[in-house]
Amino acid sequence: MLATRGTRARRSLKAMHRRLRELRIVTWGLLSTRHPLQAHIIPVRRCNLACTYCNEFDDFSKPVPIEALKRRLGHLHSLGTTFITISGGEPLLHPELDALIAHIRRLGMLAGMITNGYLLTAERIQRLNRAGLEHLQISIDNVTPDEVSKKSLKVLDKKLQLLAEFAEFHVNINSVVGGGVKNPWDAYTVAQRAIELGFSSTVGIIHDSDGQVQPLGAGEYEVYCATKNLSKASYARLNRFQDNIALGKPNTWRCRAGARYLYVCEDGLVHYCSQQRGYPAVPLEQYTREDVRREFYAEKSCAPHCTISCVHQTSLIDFFRGRQRPAGGFTAPRPGASELVQIE
Numbered sequence: 001m002l003a004t005r006g007t008r009a010r011r012s013l014k015a016m017h018r019r020l021r022e023l024r025i026v027t028w029g030l031l032s033t034r035h036p037l038q039a040h041i042i043p044v045r046r047c048n049l050a051c052t053y054c055n056e057f058d059d060f061s062k063p064v065p066i067e068a069l070k071r072r073l074g075h076l077h078s079l080g081t082t083f084i085t086i087s088g089g090e091p092l093l094h095p096e097l098d099a100l101i102a103h104i105r106r107l108g109m110l111a112g113m114i115t116n117g118y119l120l121t122a123e124r125i126q127r128l129n130r131a132g133l134e135h136l137q138i139s140i141d142n143v144t145p146d147e148v149s150k151k152s153l154k155v156l157d158k159k160l161q162l163l164a165e166f167a168e169f170h171v172n173i174n175s176v177v178g179g180g181v182k183n184p185w186d187a188y189t190v191a192q193r194a195i196e197l198g199f200s201s202t203v204g205i206i207h208d209s210d211g212q213v214q215p216l217g218a219g220e221y222e223v224y225c226a227t228k229n230l231s232k233a234s235y236a237r238l239n240r241f242q243d244n245i246a247l248g249k250p251n252t253w254r255c256r257a258g259a260r261y262l263y264v265c266e267d268g269l270v271h272y273c274s275q276q277r278g279y280p281a282v283p284l285e286q287y288t289r290e291d292v293r294r295e296f297y298a299e300k301s302c303a304p305h306c307t308i309s310c311v312h313q314t315s316l317i318d319f320f321r322g323r324q325r326p327a328g329g330f331t332a333p334r335p336g337a338s339e340l341v342q343i344e
Contacts, residue, residue: 003165010129011168018134018170021110025082029260029317033296034289035080038314039262040274043069043100045089049116051141051149053206056274057089064266066096070103072268072284079289081262083110085135085310089266092119098131105132112136116151120159125166136167139174139204143186153190164197171199175227177220178206178246184223191227201231205245205307215248241312250304254324256315258295262287272300273308299324 003011029037043064047057073084084104091097092115104111112135113128128136140156141149163171173194175187187203194201203224205216216224224246228239241251257263257272258280264270270287271277282291296318306312 007166007168014134014168015170018110025110026317028082032080033260033318033322034293035082036076036262036292037081037260037317038083038085038310039076039081039264040085040087040310041069041072041076041264042088042266043086043091043094043097045266046093047088047090047116048093048118049090049150051151053148056087061089061266063094063096064268066099068268069100072264073100073103073107073109075284075287076262076264077107077109079287079292081109083112085112085114087114090116090119092124098127101128101131101133110134114139117156117159120162122162122166125162129166129168133169135170135172136163137172137174139176140190141176141186142181142183143189146182148181153186153193157193160193160197160199164199172202173199174202174204176204176206177224177227178216181206181220184220187223188227188230191230195231201227202239202309203227203231203242204239204309205242216246221246239309239313242307242309245305245307251306251312253303253312254315254319254322255300255303255306255311256296256318256322257300257311258298259292260296260318261311261314273311275308276300276302296322297324299326301326 025037028035045056045058045061046063047054047059050057050059076084086097086100091113094100101111101113111131111133113133114137117138138156138160139151140153141151143153145152145155160173173190175190175194177184177187181187191201191203205224224242241253244251257276258270261273262270262284263273263277264284265277268284269281270284270291271281272279280291280295300306
């Protein structure tokens, strides 16, 4: 169903307001390198699915208490963080998710979320509207569910229709290629459907459990190019780094993980990203602007073959400055694990 005239009007007004805030964030980011731009927080590690490639979930963890999450958000705000992405596990399993989103907005930070979409209903989407959510991303792995992933267009299309009808926030649909996906052209079908429903669309490349590259075969590369060209108007055309990843080539860039991008796990520890959990693993309440400054200039050995799009995109603003040096002792784990995880 199509959105009502009132929903479309509210969506347009919120989009204009969001873009103005994003412009201020970019401007401030260009003027100062001393604050994080984006922080990724995990309110619950548990997930209602069990995709075989994923190493970012379990089936037993309890939600992080809302007061602990608010304290973490308060500290992130004191560091100057401007954009919070909520993920998991599955964030919709957290019983106080709406209060978490509302608190992010009260602190003046942008609020985004990554979800598998299974738990979305019309009422749940409207609650997210009221809470103040501004960005939502769903990754869809195939057209028909299989033993690897249940995040399929066949299962989720009704959820996408509900989002098209009720969501007043920006919605991005991410499709994937590589990693042995049975039908690579599923990514193109997913992207077509996303654009048809009025969403933005991105295409990601499957990486291994160390966040490292899995080069595409000839057929997969054709799909990657076709899907990428289909979504040229997407807000996330900041993904040019994936052109090298698709060919198995390294990227030359300055990773700002630990500085411009922070990954805060359910235990409240700061890590470089979801695929380098354990580095530096400092409690967030002890993380200071001096830590941010140190990590801004710290070279990460995993950077050349990294596929974590949120870190690439956040680091892009500083590509022209801040020459880095080797990070005192940090060496990424060697790739080679068989488990596959999906690009964020």
